[in-house]
Amino acid sequence: MSTAEETADGEPQPWAEVTPDAARRLLVAAVEAFAERGYHATTTRDIAGRAGMSPAALYIHYKTKEELLHRISRIGHEKALDILRTAAGREGSPAERLADAVSSFVRWHAGGRTTARVVQYELDSLGPDARAEIIALRRRVDAEVRTIIEDGVAAGDFDVPDVPGTTLAVLSLCIDVARWFNVTGPRTPEMVGDLYADLVLRMVGAGT
Amino acid sequence: MSTAEETADGEPQPWAEVTPDAARRLLVAAVEAFAERGYHATTTRDIAGRAGMSPAALYIHYKTKEELLHRISRIGHEKALDILRTAAGREGSPAERLADAVSSFVRWHAGGRTTARVVQYELDSLGPDARAEIIALRRRVDAEVRTIIEDGVAAGDFDVPDVPGTTLAVLSLCIDVARWFNVTGPRTPEMVGDLYADLVLRMVGAGT
DNA sequence: GGGCACTCTAAGCGCTCGCTCAGTATCGGG
DNA sequence: CCCGATACTGAGCGAGCGCTTAGAGTGCCC
Incomplete structure (x- = not known):
């Protein structure tokens, strides 16, 4: 039985690293x-x-049982951080990088809603040590988005009075997708990603 | 012992209706x-x-135990709906009404974070009948916000390509406040309410 | 003062939980 | 052909769960 990167059940497999x-x-x-x-x-x-x-x-x-949750949470957060870092590291204007980061982050939350739900909403079920480790990962996620917004402000492309607050709002908006997104609903992950990228560009005052 | 509308523990008492x-x-x-x-x-x-x-x-x-959750959830949703209806029913431009609705809705989620958390995140713990009742209340919440946005579009004050999607995003943004808001953090509910009202006006393309 | 309705407690029932352990099947190396 | 290592199961332990029941305390109406 070969271990493919994708299975037939619709959910891509970021769990290839877990063996046996x-x-x-x-x-x-x-x-x-x-x-x-x-x-x-x-x-x-x-x-x-x-x-x-x-x-x-x-x-x-x-x-x-808690070790299972811990493993899921860490791998999930690392994947989320990876997605944002890839988008943030690309070439292009701050607006392009922010739109890219938001749309790919949202696509991950919508498409892998099952995983994202556990990752984003079961943090409090972890013990103190495991929770502290995950919170550190979340701070790096926050920093990644904040840097893009700061770049946009420095370049004069964005108009953002409260950078930390807006960063928080942008991430909050993306993360909450995991709560309401419905696979059988009318929207695809791509549609939500595009919509949200547009909304976030409006939030930071970047003209389309 | 008289039953005041507020107690000393910081949380306003919307539970006066619960007796004995x-x-x-x-x-x-x-x-x-x-x-x-x-x-x-x-x-x-x-x-x-x-x-x-x-x-x-x-x-x-x-x-x-589930009846307790059901009662909490219903009273909480009715209170949330009441807040939005009051803001939506006030006189003023769509922009003013939307800003008012968002800031008061956010203040409720931040200030009464304890209640809001239960109301917004424990829906799945209810049985089918109770859940259906709560979902009906949520649809009315959604309709309240959507109406304000539609008014703004009709008046030519807002620029919103996707009204249902933007409505969803606005509500999502507000609701997620209950997840991350920290009473001991640097922001007061009022500050978050003002920030979010501004961000939402940007999302609907209403010039400040 | 007696009876009743209401409110609450001490004790505990039946059940399921997270987790353990003795034992079994399988298999590669000597 | 046996050995130990590895992966797994069947049975079940102690604990804690949601909830029940019998009965006690209290106040109110007559």
Whole structure:
């Protein structure tokens, strides 16, 4: 059985780094279950069942249920940070880079809504140490967006009275997509990404 | 003991309608616990303990733990809808009404973050019937904002290519305040309300 | 003062939870 | 042909869950 980068279930696989195969199956099952019911309402029996294994098998690959959430959260945040860094590092005007960052960030939240939900909304279910690690990653996400906005202000392209506040609002807008986006709804991730890129450019006062 | 509209704990009391007194104390305790830990991670023993009562006392006033969440969710949504309706019904230009609606809606989410968190993020913990009732209330919230934006477009004050999408984004932005707002942080609810009203006016293309 | 309605508690029932452990199947190396 | 290592299962432990029940305390009407 070869491990492809994409599976047929619509969700791209950013979990190729998780080995062995059984550990990845458990992790993918946990992402689905956490996204559907929330961390606390999900049982280890449910996770193992979705992965086609007995409840005890989970504990061969993970020490606790919380370790599963921790792993999911870290990998997810690293992927989100990677997306923003790629967009921020591209050539082009601040407006182009901001639009690119927002649309790709939104596409990730909409298309991988299952993962994004767990990553963005189950932070409080982690213990103090794991939470601190994730919060550090979030600060780097924030810095990435803030830098683009600062570049735009410095270049005279943007009109932003409150850079930290606007950065917060832009990220908040993107992240909340994971809450309301519906795969069976009328909008594709691409449509929402384009709409949001336009709205954010308006927010920073960049004329189209 | 007189029942004032406000208590000393910083959170205004929209729970005056809940009687008798013991039922209200239980409900306020449940709001705090649900906001801190989430619905599923909160135990009925914890709620009763916060209200200074035995675990069994909860079941004199509420049939189940879910009924508590349902009551909180309905009252909260009615309050949110009320805030938007008041702002939408005032006299003034569409821009003034939209700014008013956004700033007051945001102030409610930031100032009453404890309540807003439960109201906005625990919807999935309700059963099908209760959830359907709450979703109906949300549609009315959406309609309230959409009407203001449509008025602005009709009057030629706003430039909005996608009215439903922009409505969704505006509400999403406001609601997510309940996720990130920190009472001990640098911003007051009023500051966030003003900032967000400005950002939303930019989103709809209304010149300041 | 007796009866009743209301409010609350102590105790605990049945259940499911996260997690453990003894034992089994499989397989490559000697 | 046996060995130990690896991956997994069946059974179940102690704990804590939502919720119930029997009964006690309190105040109000007659």
